[in-house]
Amino acid sequence: MNLFRFVARLAAPLAAAATLAVSPAVAEEAKEQYFPLLTYRVGAYASSGIPGWGGIIDYFRYVNEVEGGINGVKLFWDECETEWSVEKGVECYERVKGGKNGSPVPIFLPHGDPISKALTEKSVADKLPLITTGYGRTEAIDGRVFPYSFTVMFSFWSEASSVVNYIAEQVGGKDKLKGLKIATVYHDSPYGKETQAPLELLAKTYGFENIQIPVPHPGNDQSAQWARIRQIKPDWVFLRGWGVMTPVAIKTAAKTGFPVDHIIGGIWSGSEEDVRPAGVVGKGYLAVTPFPAGQDFEILKKIRAEIVDKGKSDLKDLKSFGSVYYNFGVIEAIISVEAIRTAQKKFGVRPINGEEGQWGLEHLVLDETRLKEIGAEGLVQPLKLSAKDHEGGGSGKVLQWDGQKWNVVSKGWVASDRDLLLPLIYERAAAYAKEKGITPRSDGATN
Template sequence: MSIRKQKRITSRAIGLAALVLSLAVGATASAEDAKTQYFPLATFRVGAYASSGIPVWAGEIDYFRYINEVEGGINGIKLVWDECETNWEVEKGIECYERVKAGKNGSPVPIFLPHGDPISKALTEKSVADKIPLVTIAYGRTEAIDGRVFPYSFPVVFSFWSEASSAVNFIAEKVGGKDKLKGLKIATVYHDSPYGKETQVPLAHLAKTYGFEDIQIPVPHPGNEQSAQWAKIRQLKPDWVFLRGWGVMTPVAIKTAAKVGFPVDHIIGGIWSGSEEDVRPAGAVGKGYLAITPFPAGANFEIHQKLKKHILDKGLSDLKDPKSFGSVYYNSGVDEAIVAVEAIRTAQAHFGVRPINGEEAQWGLEHLDLSEKRLAEIGATGLQQPLKLSAKDHEGGGAGKVLQWDGEKWNVVSNGWVKSDRELLLPLIYERAAAYARERGITPRDATN
């Protein structure tokens, strides 16, 4: 090879190396110079569950706008977001995740909000590989409470197991104590999907512990025909029905229950069967229906007065139907946004005030402490339960409030937050997480709390 040719090759190599270095430095500088924090939103504004989803994002986006407009962002870092339509379908949810995971305009993705139980489960291993936390408030894989095995999955606030346990504990309050549960029949009418089946294990364990009969009755998706299921209810005569529906399934269940003569005030809807959108279509027969939720309805919380003044009254709200302001689903969006924002704030306190990446947000989530004092500062006292997460506990709350529909609005009828039997259920949850780890060859992280 000639000396001249060697020089050309060397020159090209140096030039290529300089280009690669320039791109790398440029990417780093872009991330450092970014003044915004990107939050991609996986939404479903169309499809069978759109009526549920639309108010959720109204609450979430309104809170993000409030943080930007009133507080100037999270310590000066403004929030930006865009939406990706999933239609609540797993394939589309995965496509959305893959599309957004690299971040936007130099801002990394700190947290991904799947907004769908099947989507969240499909993304469990991807999120670990990409180091992007999945925050699934009141849904998601229950064993992911054990962050030693699931470092990037956060079924925060109220898992499905806690939902089932709190519902049973509310029934115990109504009948005079847990000892009075013995001999009762509790039927669960559930959406026949992994989501709907999620409470079968804890209910079987609680039934064995407290002596009630556990009856399980599936309803095929989407649940617009339930005559056979409620005929079985009429035949079996349970004392209480725990309704774990979604979308159209809930009002159909309420109306069909009325037809067979089952008292609606002995039906307790689960988290996703307890919104205004669930009971209004049922009409007059829905009066008296109960539901358990970590997102109590109402627009009288302090944060709602702030949102009304600074966002709604200024025409900045994402809300299309004013009746949904303060609804269960709207409030769930507000709660979700509070958790996300406070996790970023916690991470900033440790890593510095700048856009936070997924690995840093994971640290922020595992050190999140939403105390009564902090909730009061936010204006969310009574709307959000106190919450403290750790590497060993990615749920942190485990309580809900029971609401009753009076024909026009929800009223809280439980004595404050109804706690679940977490001490009873956590050993089972940790066993399931350990089995998952063995099956997939995962070495759990060390964590003392």
């Protein structure tokens, strides 16, 4: 391991030089687009990672084999195992950022909240955009300060706001939120604490009581937390877990008598892997997600026919096809491919480098027409990114577990209160810029 680290550190300056040396002329010579993948197929979180890579790789294979690539430029990839470790994630980034076989890296997927934060400043220096769909630094929505970080589609702040808005729908409107008790049971980590600021603002705006209850990692014993919930009797519980914490929470809630159909899990507490271990007591549990489960989407039907049924799927367990995490992978792959396609319109049909990929992301538009062409209606929310807005969506769907599968129970996409949240997000981004000595770009920045 020490030798590996020495080699990785020795290679880092050379890789950085290679990245900076990649020019459009060199990219023109390459025939395929390199797309490295950071994976965690082993370790504590492998059960969530494996179906995610399945979705990404299956969509990439579909693009290559059915569509002939992105305007004829085929994708190729390799994997670097991180075990969801920050140190290994950074080592993998340094190893692959220089590209491969003459092709630069257009976009980088950190696949881990701590890893993404460790790479925030590196990505700017290397001009390599990071996509952090459903995780990452919320202030990175402001691309004027964070030009190479893209919290595409659904930030943690949007997650919190969508949950509150769904509760408002259930009780008869936002005016009925006043006086309600909403308890957040959260993973006691920077990830888990990410929704505290927006919930404080939302509670002040709508008049509900905001109760915060931490759970130490990994969350194997939550008897004290749910005993407190039994005592304070909240109307709703917002569960922001990860890994084993979620099924333990569901089972402990059932033991204490709290109704699971009044528990709404966050993005990473809303997969099949989260509810199946809870058994029968998980029936009725809710979760908000930008990655709706199910196979009844046109693009999923095409992937099944052209990839899965022909034995070409990356999945070993086909039960994961159409799961929340598999669909997460498909969605992330669609966003990446469409950003590259957008960049090709400006820079030419060839492999795209990181700086060009950043431009493609900032000019990405996935409207209803394009989503229908892809076959992703209902699977991907409409998106429009810009230098000022690296999220572009801000909506989620609420799912409910029926004991066997997830069903959408919200009325379409539940939008967050972005008009309320964005001023505070921009304020925090400005504070970060001041701390780091960053001069923000203009709203219409194109570089």
